[in-house]
Amino acid sequence: MDNEISWDPARMEFKPVSMHLTHEGGMRFTAKTSTGLSIPIDAHVHLGGEGTFPNPIDYLFASLGGCIAVKILLDLGDKGITPDVLTVETVATRRQNLPATFDTVHHIISLKVYCDEVTVSETLTRTMTLLCPIAVIFGETSQMTWEHRILH
Helix, strand or coil, X not given: CCCCCCCCHHHCCCCCCCEEEEEEECCEEEXXXXXXXXXXXXXXXXXXXXXXXXXXXXXXXXXXXXXXHHHHHHHHHHCCCCCCEEEEEEEEEECCCCCCCEEEEEEEEEEECCCCHXXXXXXXXXXXXXXXXXHHHHHHHCEEEEEEEECC
């Protein structure tokens, strides 16, 4: 697989990341991004949270799915292909000892797209192993698999 990316350098994501987290009381926090966006965070209910906002694991998997979807759209878009439908479903299992990271992470990507099966497979492999840094991290720390469904 070619590690060269033909994207315009402006699309590259090599900038440092910064985040500021503030405790808001109880088990609630607010994270502020370097662009000024606020992200509310609550601990899971069984850890003392109120369940009013997503917990850190919710955000982790939302970020994973979002990264995968963005990179799929960019890669297909570079080929002149725009899916009518794109969904990413993720199911993961946790290790039963500490650190309770993830044993398995499986993605089901569904697309309504007009292109050949090989193009979709290549795009997903590039996305999971090269283009989406979050997926690459999961692939290095768990058994990550994926499948796709082309909708008609």
